[in-house]
Amino acid sequence: MSTAPSVLWQKNPALAWREIDEETVIISPNDSVMHELNDTGSFLWKNIDGKKSAAELAELLVASYEVTPDIALSDTQSLLEEMSSRKLVVPVPATGGELR
């Protein structure tokens, strides 16, 4: 799964989620597994809207947390990779035959 900085990400539309105790709780209905996101994961989750890439999400992280752009991008890509492997997020399908 590519987490290249330019790929746009969206939440998996098949999921249910809520914020409880300042953490994001996500239920995947197919297996009833409960996933929990920490502070940074919750911040990213709130901002994943199908219109932002890892690079753009990392910029938001830099603006909200005391973190350098390099580390923000690295952390964002790691979290997206983790969330993608759990099928919590999916890349937005490319239109016009090419990825942005």
Place this chain on the structure above:
Amino acid sequence: MRAPLANPGRGHQQPFDLSIGSVPLRLQMSDSQLLGAASVRYAAFTGATSRAISIALNDFSAVDHAQAEFAYEFEGAKLRASSRGISFDGVKNEYALDSLLRILLSWKLVARQGFLLHAATVLRDGKAYVFTGRSGAGKSTVASLSPAGSVLTDEISLLRRENGVWRGYGTPFWGEFRAAGSNTSAPVAGIFRLVQAAENQVTRLRPLDVLRVLMPNVLFFSAEAEANRRLLDILSQVVAEIPAYNLAFRKDPTFWEVLPA
């Protein structure tokens, strides 16, 4: 193992009314043996109700489901629900009927701010104490250590939010398929996660821990995203409104002494 009760032939359809957790249900059935078994098992929950949810039982031609909103199959018995009605097909005995009723209820309850939970519920001082945990956690033990007549269920509890108050209901779903329970309810005093221990101790759970305790014990069978969102809304409300605790308990009635009033 008892003999299957299914009667493959279609006979006279007879309504069998019951209400579980204030959810009115009407089984349309023609199998006299199955009707007899249901009458015994759900004795405390029978009675005419208005605006009941009608279920066609083993009557394949009764409901033509163009597109099921919810479908579930359990050991050959099939539940299908669509805008045209609800049907249970392939129900060979009372065990299968009981399973499909639980599955249907779990689905219907989300629109009624309720859910089913693996838990024993015991009445004390007019309130419902809900003791949750998987098999072996101690639900039956807690029930057996409680006064006769005070146990609403020893296996599967039904919780609903009505007029801003969470109520614990009696259900006919008891362990080892015993016919018991009373069709009554009471405001929920608290939810207690059972852990057998040498000493009694009660500890308040923080909200996220409550959800961690509830999730594996909630009975829910729909894989549809919207239904799961509604369930998560309900559980979020539970977490915010019902006090929940970890209950380490000895196998004797002294555990009641450490419970909050």
